[in-house]
Amino acid sequence: MSELKGAAIFGQSGGPTAVINASAAGVFQEALKQGDITKVYGAAHGIKGILEEKFYDMSKEDPYELELLKTTPSSALGSVRYKLKNVEDDETDYKRILEVFKKYNIRYFFYNGGNDSMDTCNKISKYMQKSGYECRVMGVPKTIDNDLWATDHCPGYGSAARYIATSTMEVYHDARVYDQGMITVLEIMGRNAGWLTASSALATYAGFGPDLIYLPEIPFDLDRFILEVSDLYRKQNKVIIAVSEGIRDKDGRYISEYSADLSKNKDSFGHVQLGGLAATLVEILKEKTGAKIRGIEFSLLQRCAAHLGSLTDVNEAVLAGQMAVRYAVEGKTDYMVAFERAAGAEYKCNIKLVALEEVANKEKKVPREWINEAGNGLKKQFIDYALPLIQGVSAPPLENSLPRFAKLKKVLAPHPNVNKEPVSIFAK
Amino acid sequence: MSELKGAAIFGQSGGPTAVINASAAGVFQEALKQGDITKVYGAAHGIKGILEEKFYDMSKEDPYELELLKTTPSSALGSVRYKLKNVEDDETDYKRILEVFKKYNIRYFFYNGGNDSMDTCNKISKYMQKSGYECRVMGVPKTIDNDLWATDHCPGYGSAARYIATSTMEVYHDARVYDQGMITVLEIMGRNAGWLTASSALATYAGFGPDLIYLPEIPFDLDRFILEVSDLYRKQNKVIIAVSEGIRDKDGRYISEYSADLSKNKDSFGHVQLGGLAATLVEILKEKTGAKIRGIEFSLLQRCAAHLGSLTDVNEAVLAGQMAVRYAVEGKTDYMVAFERAAGAEYKCNIKLVALEEVANKEKKVPREWINEAGNGLKKQFIDYALPLIQGVSAPPLENSLPRFAKLKKVLAPHPNVNKEPVSIFAK
Numbered sequence: 001m002s003e004l005k006g007a008a009i010f011g012q013s014g015g016p017t018a019v020i021n022a023s024a025a026g027v028f029q030e031a032l033k034q035g036d037i038t039k040v041y042g043a044a045h046g047i048k049g050i051l052e053e054k055f056y057d058m059s060k061e062d063p064y065e066l067e068l069l070k071t072t073p074s075s076a077l078g079s080v081r082y083k084l085k086n087v088e089d090d091e092t093d094y095k096r097i098l099e100v101f102k103k104y105n106i107r108y109f110f111y112n113g114g115n116d117s118m119d120t121c122n123k124i125s126k127y128m129q130k131s132g133y134e135c136r137v138m139g140v141p142k143t144i145d146n147d148l149w150a151t152d153h154c155p156g157y158g159s160a161a162r163y164i165a166t167s168t169m170e171v172y173h174d175a176r177v178y179d180q181g182m183i184t185v186l187e188i189m190g191r192n193a194g195w196l197t198a199s200s201a202l203a204t205y206a207g208f209g210p211d212l213i214y215l216p217e218i219p220f221d222l223d224r225f226i227l228e229v230s231d232l233y234r235k236q237n238k239v240i241i242a243v244s245e246g247i248r249d250k251d252g253r254y255i256s257e258y259s260a261d262l263s264k265n266k267d268s269f270g271h272v273q274l275g276g277l278a279a280t281l282v283e284i285l286k287e288k289t290g291a292k293i294r295g296i297e298f299s300l301l302q303r304c305a306a307h308l309g310s311l312t313d314v315n316e317a318v319l320a321g322q323m324a325v326r327y328a329v330e331g332k333t334d335y336m337v338a339f340e341r342a343a344g345a346e347y348k349c350n351i352k353l354v355a356l357e358e359v360a361n362k363e364k365k366v367p368r369e370w371i372n373e374a375g376n377g378l379k380k381q382f383i384d385y386a387l388p389l390i391q392g393v394s395a396p397p398l399e400n401s402l403p404r405f406a407k408l409k410k411v412l413a414p415h416p417n418v419n420k421e422p423v424s425i426f427a428k
Numbered sequence: 429m430s431e432l433k434g435a436a437i438f439g440q441s442g443g444p445t446a447v448i449n450a451s452a453a454g455v456f457q458e459a460l461k462q463g464d465i466t467k468v469y470g471a472a473h474g475i476k477g478i479l480e481e482k483f484y485d486m487s488k489e490d491p492y493e494l495e496l497l498k499t500t501p502s503s504a505l506g507s508v509r510y511k512l513k514n515v516e517d518d519e520t521d522y523k524r525i526l527e528v529f530k531k532y533n534i535r536y537f538f539y540n541g542g543n544d545s546m547d548t549c550n551k552i553s554k555y556m557q558k559s560g561y562e563c564r565v566m567g568v569p570k571t572i573d574n575d576l577w578a579t580d581h582c583p584g585y586g587s588a589a590r591y592i593a594t595s596t597m598e599v600y601h602d603a604r605v606y607d608q609g610m611i612t613v614l615e616i617m618g619r620n621a622g623w624l625t626a627s628s629a630l631a632t633y634a635g636f637g638p639d640l641i642y643l644p645e646i647p648f649d650l651d652r653f654i655l656e657v658s659d660l661y662r663k664q665n666k667v668i669i670a671v672s673e674g675i676r677d678k679d680g681r682y683i684s685e686y687s688a689d690l691s692k693n694k695d696s697f698g699h700v701q702l703g704g705l706a707a708t709l710v711e712i713l714k715e716k717t718g719a720k721i722r723g724i725e726f727s728l729l730q731r732c733a734a735h736l737g738s739l740t741d742v743n744e745a746v747l748a749g750q751m752a753v754r755y756a757v758e759g760k761t762d763y764m765v766a767f768e769r770a771a772g773a774e775y776k777c778n779i780k781l782v783a784l785e786e787v788a789n790k791e792k793k794v795p796r797e798w799i800n801e802a803g804n805g806l807k808k809q810f811i812d813y814a815l816p817l818i819q820g821v822s823a824p825p826l827e828n829s830l831p832r833f834a835k836l837k838k839v840l841a842p843h844p845n846v847n848k849e850p851v852s853i854f855a856k
Contacts, residue, residue, distance in 0.1 A: 074601035173502035174732040299724045304602040
């Protein structure tokens with residue numbers, strides 16, 4: 001353990017979750033307690049806030065509001081989707097980050113995000129090492145997609161899964177209320193990994209869930225899909241289907257593109273913007289079956305539903321933030337905090353550290369052996385994996401029976417040189 | 429008070445809500461206690477179950493499961509959208525209902541629904557009177573739309589409003605997470621009355637709600653809408669808009685029809701099937717503002733979210749069912765149970781009775797004076813009206829952190845004449 005005194009900065013990156021602020025609370029509360037950490041900053045909009053020298057002094061916040069972050073969804077500091085270029089191609093951003101770190105004596109950098117964000121974290125870590133500037137860099141995992149490599153699961157997933165399972169159980173009741181036939185298509189997030197869509201199987205496990213579940217892990221065959229749905233519709237008059245927004249055919253083409261050319265809508269990571277899959281399948285099934293069909297998109301609701309948080313998830317998100325700080329203060333750097341499930345019948349996860357470069361840009365998918373042979377449902381192994389992750393109730397405190405979310409003051413950190421070396425427009 | 433001994437039947441009709449089963453629990457629990465009521469039936473799919481002589485013997489249900497109905501969404505008995513013809517045009521259904529009532533000695537008929545269902549209830553009540561068959565008929569109000577006449581509000585509305593306000597507050601946080609501009613369009617149910625869409629103003633009241641709210645009470649002017657949104661977008665970079673699915677232009681044309689001809693999709697009450705409004709507005713706004721826009725449809729979720737129930741709403745739904753039974757046993761008939769708000773600062777509602785014919789087919793809209801002058805937001809009067817209705821927390825008990833909903837046995841009532849007069853295929 002080597003002592004390193006200096007400021008810490010924390011940033012949130014990528015799509016928000018119901019618990020990304022819980023990790024923020026973990027980082028801030030822990031960092032504010034650490035004697036080696038002289039200042040605690042929160043970057044506005046992740047890496048962008050660092051590049052633009054826009055960050056908040058977290059010591060100015062009311063501790064009660066920091067505590068409320070644990071049940072406040074989305075990214076309280078603002079998030080970002082900004083991909084750092086490779087340092088060999090363009091060093092500009094890296095130089096700027098180093099300059100800012102030096103200016104504020106930032107010696108601890110914590111970054112909370114998914115695969116892309118761990119790539120950012122990894123690149124910055126390696127650049128700091130190469131530059132000989134001592135800065136401890138720790139990734140804190142989050143993503144509702146649950147697709148981060150080398151960790152049992154990701155904070156954010158459990159709460160989203162609890163929301164999806166609960167809402168699916170409720171829709172199940174609504175969707176079979178009339179005695180006429182009906183097919184319901186639930187569109188669930190997840191670009192390449194089917195973890196979120198698979199969580200609808202928890203509703204089936206509880207007795208009120210989808211009959212058919214299609215994940216992006218299995219190439220989607222439209223003809224077979226129509227047959228499977230029609231067959232079930234004939235037999236039981238009511239069918240509920242859960243589909244991942246990311247399902248693709250054997251040629252890799254998104255099914256959502258079947259009715260719309262979405263190629264012009266690319267976000268800054270180069271991903272195609274998905275959506276409209278439920279609507280597409282509704283049109284196709286309407287024509288093929290003649291049934292009454294409803295498409296439901298869980299949309300943003302599934303990633304911000306703090307009112308249906310999993311306490312396990314929230315506690316682990318806080319823990320991931322705390323442990324990132326403690327490990328860094330102890331001298332660790334260049335790692336992501338990860339979860340390792342202990343053996344045994346009872347659920348228990350331990351914290352471990354994984355090298356950032358092991359995690360960056362890699363994706364973890366639902367294992368083929370957890371999906372049934374027909375490729376349209378989940379097996380018991382998945383339930384055993386996912387059920388512990390949604391346990392326990394987390395919800396924000398209420399005011400007038402509505403959530404009381406955190407309200408941060410967001411006091412901008414003053415530029416440290418402003419008063420020391422006033423800039424004159426009259427050059428020497 | 430005149431004594432009337434006989435069976436009671438209860439039916440659920442129209443679109444389900446989070447608390448229609450709570451009224452069922454109120455009716456069943458109360459009816460099972462009443463000595464005058466010899467049998468308690470639950471009609472499968474409302475009036476259709478009566479016509480088809482398909483109903484359940486509710487005394488066979490486990491009392492715990494009946495209690496769980498209070499937190500189980502949708503219509504446990506099955507609902508129906510079936511419009512009785514006017515008796516002058518076609519008496520068939522009426523004769524059949526009378527026949528069934530006589531066969532089972534049904535002397536109490538309770539019907540739970542909205543305007544259309546109160547019309548059914550009224551027609552049956554008048555036919556029984558005309559036929560000289562003593563049967564006490566009571567309507568039990570329900571509708572998330574809150575548009576029933578002569579009652580302060582309707583069971584089902586408070587819970588849907590609490591869901592909409594809470595989810596809107598969560599989406600608010602998610603929708604402003606990036607520093608790029610963004611417009612979010614929330615599509616909320618409500619064909620002719622804007623009560624549900626207005627409930628999103630509760631989120632604004634709590635600090636995290638829509639900037640603009642458009643109700644069907646005000647003719648929708650697309651050009652003005654585009655101006656209002658663009659103007660706000662320029663000023664604050666983030667705009668959240670709540671729109672009722674039922675908004676129409678000054679010529680009465682649904683805005684959702686602007687991009688799609690939905691005229692072929694009519695349900696059996698002759699209403700146009702709505703949907704796709706958010707998608708339509710997203711396309712229009714994208715073209716006009718160039719902003720990133722997301723449309724979110726609360727869809728069925730808003731009417732079945734028992735996990736976010738309002739305890740006030742649930743308790744009132746149970747009470748409405750109980751009181752319908754008590755009043756009927758006391759000799760009242762041809763009424764709907766309604767709520768009357770007591771004067772005073774503290775919220776209190778009393779039960780009153782309203783003649784069925786006063787309620788049938790009428791709609792109550794949001795008063796113009798509760799909507800702001802520009803027609804794009806709600807005034808304090810609406811908050812004062814709606815806030816008490818969402819108070820208190822109701823949620824189903826949990827098993828594995830997922831809702832434990834009621835599981836009814838649904839034991840079909842045997843046809844009473846089957847054993848007395850066996851039908852022989854060898855005719856005399």
